[in-house]
Amino acid sequence: MATNDLYPKGEYECYKCNIPLEPAKVTVTYLGSNFTVDLLKCKNCGHVLITEDLALGKMLEVEKMLEDK
Amino acid sequence: MDHKEWREYEEKCIQERPPACMTTCPVHVDARGFSSAMKAGNVNKAWEVFRKTVPFPGIIARICDHPCESACKRGEVGDPVAIGALEKACATLQTAPPVKLSIAPSKRKRVAVVGGGLSGLATAYDLAVKGYGVVLFEAGERLGGAILSYPEATLPKQVIEEDISVMERLGVEVRFGATVGEMVTMTDLQRDFDAVYVGQGKSAGAHSLLEHSAMIDPVTFATNIEGIFAGGSWRTGSSSPILSLSDGRRAATSIDRYLQNVSLTAVRENEGPHETSLYTNLEGIEPLPLVTASDAKAGYTLEEAMEEAGRCIECECMECVKNCEYLHQFKAYPKVYARQINQNLRIVKGLHGANTLINSCTLCGLCKEVCPEDFDMSVLVREARTEMVNTGKMPPSAHAFPLQELEVANSEAVAFTRHQPGKGTSRYAFFPGCELSGSSPDHVERAYAYLTDKLDGGVGMMMRCCGATAEAAGEMKLFAESLQKIRQEWQEMGQPQMVLACSTCYQTFKNHLPEMEIVSLWELYDEYGLPDEAGSKVTGVVAVHDACTTRYEAGIQESVRHILKKLDFTIEELSNSREKTACCGAGGLVPYANRQMANDMAKRRASESQADYVAYCAMCRDSLAAQGKKTYHLLDLIYGDADLSAPAKRGPSYSKKRQNRLQLNAKMRESWWGEMVALEKKSYQSIPLKISDDVEQILDARMVLEEDIQKVIEHAEQTGEVLVDKQSGHLIANFRPTSVTFWVEYSKDEDGYVIHNAYSHRMTVEGNE
Numbered sequence: 001m002a003t004n005d006l007y008p009k010g011e012y013e014c015y016k017c018n019i020p021l022e023p024a025k026v027t028v029t030y031l032g033s034n035f036t037v038d039l040l041k042c043k044n045c046g047h048v049l050i051t052e053d054l055a056l057g058k059m060l061e062v063e064k065m066l067e068d069k
Numbered sequence: 070m071d072h073k074e075w076r077e078y079e080e081k082c083i084q085e086r087p088p089a090c091m092t093t094c095p096v097h098v099d100a101r102g103f104s105s106a107m108k109a110g111n112v113n114k115a116w117e118v119f120r121k122t123v124p125f126p127g128i129i130a131r132i133c134d135h136p137c138e139s140a141c142k143r144g145e146v147g148d149p150v151a152i153g154a155l156e157k158a159c160a161t162l163q164t165a166p167p168v169k170l171s172i173a174p175s176k177r178k179r180v181a182v183v184g185g186g187l188s189g190l191a192t193a194y195d196l197a198v199k200g201y202g203v204v205l206f207e208a209g210e211r212l213g214g215a216i217l218s219y220p221e222a223t224l225p226k227q228v229i230e231e232d233i234s235v236m237e238r239l240g241v242e243v244r245f246g247a248t249v250g251e252m253v254t255m256t257d258l259q260r261d262f263d264a265v266y267v268g269q270g271k272s273a274g275a276h277s278l279l280e281h282s283a284m285i286d287p288v289t290f291a292t293n294i295e296g297i298f299a300g301g302s303w304r305t306g307s308s309s310p311i312l313s314l315s316d317g318r319r320a321a322t323s324i325d326r327y328l329q330n331v332s333l334t335a336v337r338e339n340e341g342p343h344e345t346s347l348y349t350n351l352e353g354i355e356p357l358p359l360v361t362a363s364d365a366k367a368g369y370t371l372e373e374a375m376e377e378a379g380r381c382i383e384c385e386c387m388e389c390v391k392n393c394e395y396l397h398q399f400k401a402y403p404k405v406y407a408r409q410i411n412q413n414l415r416i417v418k419g420l421h422g423a424n425t426l427i428n429s430c431t432l433c434g435l436c437k438e439v440c441p442e443d444f445d446m447s448v449l450v451r452e453a454r455t456e457m458v459n460t461g462k463m464p465p466s467a468h469a470f471p472l473q474e475l476e477v478a479n480s481e482a483v484a485f486t487r488h489q490p491g492k493g494t495s496r497y498a499f500f501p502g503c504e505l506s507g508s509s510p511d512h513v514e515r516a517y518a519y520l521t522d523k524l525d526g527g528v529g530m531m532m533r534c535c536g537a538t539a540e541a542a543g544e545m546k547l548f549a550e551s552l553q554k555i556r557q558e559w560q561e562m563g564q565p566q567m568v569l570a571c572s573t574c575y576q577t578f579k580n581h582l583p584e585m586e587i588v589s590l591w592e593l594y595d596e597y598g599l600p601d602e603a604g605s606k607v608t609g610v611v612a613v614h615d616a617c618t619t620r621y622e623a624g625i626q627e628s629v630r631h632i633l634k635k636l637d638f639t640i641e642e643l644s645n646s647r648e649k650t651a652c653c654g655a656g657g658l659v660p661y662a663n664r665q666m667a668n669d670m671a672k673r674r675a676s677e678s679q680a681d682y683v684a685y686c687a688m689c690r691d692s693l694a695a696q697g698k699k700t701y702h703l704l705d706l707i708y709g710d711a712d713l714s715a716p717a718k719r720g721p722s723y724s725k726k727r728q729n730r731l732q733l734n735a736k737m738r739e740s741w742w743g744e745m746v747a748l749e750k751k752s753y754q755s756i757p758l759k760i761s762d763d764v765e766q767i768l769d770a771r772m773v774l775e776e777d778i779q780k781v782i783e784h785a786e787q788t789g790e791v792l793v794d795k796q797s798g799h800l801i802a803n804f805r806p807t808s809v810t811f812w813v814e815y816s817k818d819e820d821g822y823v824i825h826n827a828y829s830h831r832m833t834v835e836g837n838e
Contacts, residue, residue: 010794010795010796011794011795011796012792012793012794012795012801013792013793013795014792014793015789015790015791015792015793015800016788016789016790016791021792026834026835026836027835028832028833028834028835029832029833029835030831030832030833031465039834041836042792045790046836047790047792047836047837048834048835048836048837049792049801050803050810050812050830050834050837052812052814052826052828055812055828055829055830056771056828059830059832060830062832063466063830063831063832064464064466065420067424067464067465067466067467068420068421068422068424068464069419069420069421
């Protein structure tokens with residue numbers, strides 16, 4: 001997950017904090033491997049958005065790759 | 070299986086065995102590869118293939134007695150491919166440069182070859198290439214022996230000269246007019262050379278030369294005189310040029326071994342003409358007539374040769390691959406797959422590239438049924454899955470969902486065991502299995518009512534999963550526990566005969582619980598007659614889809630057909646039926662590990678006939694119906710529930726099936742045994758969801774259950790941790806109950822939550838989990 005443009009183009013906001021989500025560096029982990037990627041995040045509470053495209057695309061691909069390691 | 074056993078199993082696959090034309094040829098010309106190149110008009114490539122095993126190709130191509138043709142499989146459906154004529158054409162048409170000789174460094178040993186005919190020339194050729202100093206003794210004034218007597222039109226002298234000129238390039242010393250026995254004696258040769266080959270023709274005096282040693286080993290060509298080998302047409306008694314060539318080459322192998330002091334006899338079983346174990350199915354091969362050359366004297370033109378070579382069926386087996394979508398899609402054949410799986414299990418570091426291969430087999434056993442050698446992929450796949458589980462190398466995503474289903478099916482909320490109401494003992498116990506209970510719970514009750522009506526001695530009820538899921542996942546410990554639980558309950562019930570509705574359960578019981586007497590529900594319907602309320606309102610033509618787990622259960626297959634006949638249906642037999650039945654795609658947990666593969670298999674099975682299908686396994690029915698194939702469960706027809714004019718109906722979703730199992734437990738315990746069942750309701754279960762059919766299908770394909778969604782929404786409501794898509798106004802929330810994070814896109818309306826989408830991932834995200 002070396003690419004850093006994994007967040008969607010649309011506009012999203014955090015319902016709780018009532019502020020727009022902004023790109024930020026986030027660490028994702030699976031089977032002991034870590035990756036830092038840019039994702040949309042609420043700067044206040046830290047809630048990160050994972051979209052359908054990401055979950056079923058790149059993320060799934062990396063999960064499968066790590067499972068086959 | 071250890072490494073050696075894997076290799077042995079791998080060898081069962083015959084796809085890589087040579088074709089019959091090649092093994093019948095004394096020097097194993099790859100006539101299949103040759104024809105393939107000729108078919109493409111690639112004459113030089115064909116020539117390359119031919120001369121790979123044939124020294125003096127120009128000569129042999131023109132005079133070969135082509136024993137290959139007698140073994141040609143095409144000959145079993147008409148004329149064999151005219152391989153001999155094709156070789157002639159190739160020799161005339163080819164424009165390839167002379168063969169490149171790569172001569173091994175000198176071995177500092179000398180061999181005498183007596184006789185300049187084909188066998189002697191071949192021996193001299195092979196030994197010179199191997200680095201031996203060769204002296205060829207020819208009694209006459211020219212090399213070639215018997216081949217010199219062919220008419221010029223068949224074998225031009227120029228071709229002979231060109232081919233034999235290779236002797237010079239190889240540094241073979243030729244002594245003409247050197248009749249052994251007169252000018253030189255055998256004793257001289259034995260003294261001056263490290264080995265001697267006597268390869269004289271039929272007419273020559275080799276007999277006298279070796280009169281005191283007529284014994285020639287037919288495998289090694291060694292005589293009983295130390296260091297002297299012999300072969301050729303006077304040995305074979307035949308005038309076959311290709312046999313003489315073969316003799317010479319095989320003798321050269323022996324002489325090389327003799328001089329290197331290694332075994333003469335080891336690994337020689339496949340030399341010379343032999344049978345092959347390659348199987349080639351000739352079904353559907355049209356008998357095309359032999360192509361005749363327009364000018365018989367000149368032989369085939371290029372076009373004619375290409376057409377004739379086009380008749381070669383390029384023999385191979387591929388029986389299983391032709392019959393199985395899974396084996397087909399991985400683009401090779403079991404021998405290769407076995408190697409890949411074995412390697413997958415052995416590698417310590419690096420990518421386990423065969424995980425998907427291992428988890429995409431439905432374990433249906435069709436490969437074994439169609440394989441002439443009984444190669445069974447499921448044996449390897451089961452072994453591999455078990456080993457992967459034991460070593461912690463099974464991908465977590467592969468079978469987590471079905472194993473969770475198994476856990477629920479065997480939980481207290483679903484599983485129960487009772488004697489028949491009002492009876493203290495059970496002569497029988499009905500075991501409907503989790504698929505039927507999930508897919509069609511009403512039928513479980515109706516079948517139970519039927520059984521209690523027809524059978525004496527008490528029919529108990531045992532509701533749980535047989536554990537086949539654990540077995541298919543390679544979770545053998547879990548499987549053993551599951552079996553143990555069944556065994557224990559069966560003991561407690563007084564060892565009743567088990568009545569099985571599901572053919573997977575049937576196999577599990579048959580193979581792993583052999584102490585139990587079992588009978589299929591279908592055999593009982595057949596034996597005791599149809600229930601009074603039986604009868605489909607409409608009848609017609611149906612094709613029976615036999616479950617792969619009844620592949621060898623002829624009795625069950627027969628009962629199913631009897632029942633359909635009693636219901637006035639006309640049965641169409643699929644080309645893959647009974648012991649040749651093809652999987653619906655849902656076996657082996659493939660829908661969970663490789664959904665696309667499961668779908669493709671179901672589609673393939675569904676396309677076998679236009680007729681509506683009847684399945685007697687709930688999983689088969691749902692799998693085929695999901696592909697839009699009109700498929701009834703046998704119980705749909707027995708109880709007249711099927712609407713034959715309605716379009717194909719999908720089976721219930723995973724969510725619905727789980728709810729069905731829970732409700733069936735409560736309903737039956739209440740109505741049959743009068744128990745008060747207090748359904749334990751979790752807080753999230755009261756969250757009302759609105760899910761359209763389209764969204765339901767997406768959720769089902771992604772294995773997202775309604776309760777997963779309810780948990781996400783409950784979490785979102787409790788914490789306020791929700792994101793908003795400004796464009797659509799939809800709320801987006803996530804929750805990770807155990808090892809999967811579920812995301813739900815939804816909106817609220819006055820009486821519930823409208824679900825727009827849901828998906829999941831297994832990774833953890835910093836800040837979210």
